Amino acid sequence: MCEQIFTQRPQIELLQWLARGSLKQNLPRSIRLWALLITLYGDETNRIQVDDSFTFADWRNSFFSSTHPQGEAIPPLHDFNCACAKTTADWIFDRTIGVSQSEWRRSLSLHDATPPKLDKLLKQRLFAVTRRSLQADLQILTKLGWLKRDGHHYLRVTNFPNSPVRGSAKTNNTQFDTYDLALLNLDLADLAQSLKEPIAGEKRFFFEVDYIIHKTNQERVEDWHEKLKQLWALSSIPPIRITYNSAREGVTIKCIVYPVCLYYVRRAIYLCAFGQTPTCKGEWYNYRLDRIQQINQLDWTNEDIPYLLFKHYPNNLPKPDYIREQMEQAWGFDFYEPPKLMLLRFERTFHDRYVQGTFRHDTFKSVSYQQAEQLIRQHTPNQEHQQALLNVLQSRQRSDAYYCVRYRDDDTNVKMRLRAWRPHGEVLMPWELRQKMTAEVSAEAQLYLTF
Numbered sequence: 001m002c003e004q005i006f007t008q009r010p011q012i013e014l015l016q017w018l019a020r021g022s023l024k025q026n027l028p029r030s031i032r033l034w035a036l037l038i039t040l041y042g043d044e045t046n047r048i049q050v051d052d053s054f055t056f057a058d059w060r061n062s063f064f065s066s067t068h069p070q071g072e073a074i075p076p077l078h079d080f081n082c083a084c085a086k087t088t089a090d091w092i093f094d095r096t097i098g099v100s101q102s103e104w105r106r107s108l109s110l111h112d113a114t115p116p117k118l119d120k121l122l123k124q125r126l127f128a129v130t131r132r133s134l135q136a137d138l139q140i141l142t143k144l145g146w147l148k149r150d151g152h153h154y155l156r157v158t159n160f161p162n163s164p165v166r167g168s169a170k171t172n173n174t175q176f177d178t179y180d181l182a183l184l185n186l187d188l189a190d191l192a193q194s195l196k197e198p199i200a201g202e203k204r205f206f207f208e209v210d211y212i213i214h215k216t217n218q219e220r221v222e223d224w225h226e227k228l229k230q231l232w233a234l235s236s237i238p239p240i241r242i243t244y245n246s247a248r249e250g251v252t253i254k255c256i257v258y259p260v261c262l263y264y265v266r267r268a269i270y271l272c273a274f275g276q277t278p279t280c281k282g283e284w285y286n287y288r289l290d291r292i293q294q295i296n297q298l299d300w301t302n303e304d305i306p307y308l309l310f311k312h313y314p315n316n317l318p319k320p321d322y323i324r325e326q327m328e329q330a331w332g333f334d335f336y337e338p339p340k341l342m343l344l345r346f347e348r349t350f351h352d353r354y355v356q357g358t359f360r361h362d363t364f365k366s367v368s369y370q371q372a373e374q375l376i377r378q379h380t381p382n383q384e385h386q387q388a389l390l391n392v393l394q395s396r397q398r399s400d401a402y403y404c405v406r407y408r409d410d411d412t413n414v415k416m417r418l419r420a421w422r423p424h425g426e427v428l429m430p431w432e433l434r435q436k437m438t439a440e441v442s443a444e445a446q447l448y449l450t451f
Contacts, residue, residue, distance in 0.1 A: 004160055006041035009099050010034045010092045012107045013203065020140070023113040025215045028088065032126055032137055035091050037146060039063060039083075040156065046097060052156040056135055059154070064127075072131050089122040136222055210267040217290040221269060224289050228259055228271070231297065236314065239275065239305055243294035244287055246278040252293065253278045255285070258309055261320040262289070265333045266413050274318050275309040283308055284336035331361035332408030341379050343372055343429035344403045350424035351401035360417075363406040369393075372402040376429055385431040393428060402428075409433075 008014055010031060012023070018033045019026040039048045050062040060068070065082035069075045075084050092098045108114050115121060127134075138154055141147045145161035147154045198204070213221055231237055240259055245252045257275035263286070264270075270286040277285040298305065300313055312318070326335035346355055367375065373393060380386040407414050418427060418437065427434045 004041060004158065005043055006037045006160070007043075008034075008037075009097065010104070011099065012104070012111050012113065016111065016113065018140075018144070020144075021211055023111065024115045025211075026218070027113070027115050028121060028124070028126065029133075029137065029140075031088055031092055032129075033140060035126065036137060036141060038097055040146075041160075042097070053150070053153050055152050055154070056138065059138070060134070070131075074128055074130055077125070077128075084125055084127040086126060087123055088126045091126050132223075133219065136219060136226075139222075139226060209264070212267040213269075213290045220292075221289045224271075224292055224295060225262070225269075227295055228262065231259065236300075237317070238300065239298045239302075239309060241294075241296040241298055241304075242271075242273070242287060242292055244278060245291045245293055247288075247291065249278050251278075256298065256304060256306060256309065257285070257287075258312075258317055260318055261323065263323075263333070266416075270333075272320075272323050274312075276306055282336050286333060328362060330406040330408050331363065332411030332414045334408045334411040334413075337408040337410055339406050340409050340430055340433075341375065342405050342407050342427065342433065343367075343375050344405070345372075345396055345426045345428055346401040346403070346421070347424045348397070348400050355401065355403075355425075361405055361407075363404075365404055367402050367404050369398045369400075369402060372404075372428065375404055380429060380431060382431065389429055389431065389434075396426075 015027070015030040015034060016023045019030040023030060038046050040050075041047065048059075048062040050058055054062075060070070063083055065079045067079045068082050068084060069078065077085060079085060089101075092104065093101045105114075105118075108118075138147065142149050142154065146157060148157060149155070231240070237258070239256055241254055241256050243252065243254050255273075255276035255278060257273035260272045260274055262269055262271055269289045271289055271292070272284070272286055274284055277283070279285070300310070323335055327333065330339035373390065376386060376389045376393060380389055418425065419440075422441070427437050
């Protein structure tokens, strides 16, 4: 029997931790998770009557009234005594378990976490959500260590996980806000480890990353994440058939692949997979998780498995380390694209302020003006193009900063960085990339020069 009692109020620090990302986007779910903790571990007044080992159906029947709908749709307002009838405000501003509304709003504002139309959100029924959302809530609590899982049963825990709330127990030194993040930038990982603890009772380090996935697609991302975790836990990882809405190709396509790992990059989460690709080129592709419409598990005996994939089964299937090795060889996340050599020029003042002393990639190296000339001669076989680039170089200042880097051709992340450097950074080589940048700049200029 779990004897611990959860007494934490819905402070913004706790809600931020439960949000597992942007609190501004995930505020309703974060509050819902807190309410679940109150009803699972609260005192006798707030704790629901359910065994320490329970199924989703057990929890639903104890949490909601007997008239609560059991279908997949969002429940209508059917019983004012049902938990699904209470608004968000009813939960968090409750006199016995909640907080002061004015102080809570102020704290939300200080954390820059106030969502649009907050008043409307507070009036919404907090638990008027789908069955899938509720199941996902219990899964999140399991990931955060508030529950354990045994088949279809959830188990109350006897020891609560540490949470970043003032006055809580000291956080485990092996964790960073309970997340085992694979921070590939080791300097950043060390900084996060050093600054994660509150200083004189105040949290001074906040790890904010851009995440462009719209909240309407976040459940899908969580579903795919959970499904992939289950597949990777199997003794023999199976291939999958992905239905994918490709932004690059502008079509929805089905590909049979072997899932290798997930990467957060470019402000979203991607599945790195080996097998068929939306472009029908190569054997690797990075699938943005929110654009995956369906994942179907297959068996290795399935006749649809392409030979390029089946020939690697079972002993030569790729591992995540391969991807990291390829990314170290050239700049860009599309590690399967061919590497090329790029030559860049930066205006000296811009370089000294914003480029010098920064890290872009292991192959991002400073070169002299003379070396830049040699690189153009060595890596531009077309004599006409070579002479044109040499003419460009001769018209530039020798005192400017020149760099070379190996990059992945047509990588979106690289192109976005090059755009961010404009007009102070210039692609000198390769010729093809320079022409693409020229066309892009010309088209952009027309937008501002047309009256």
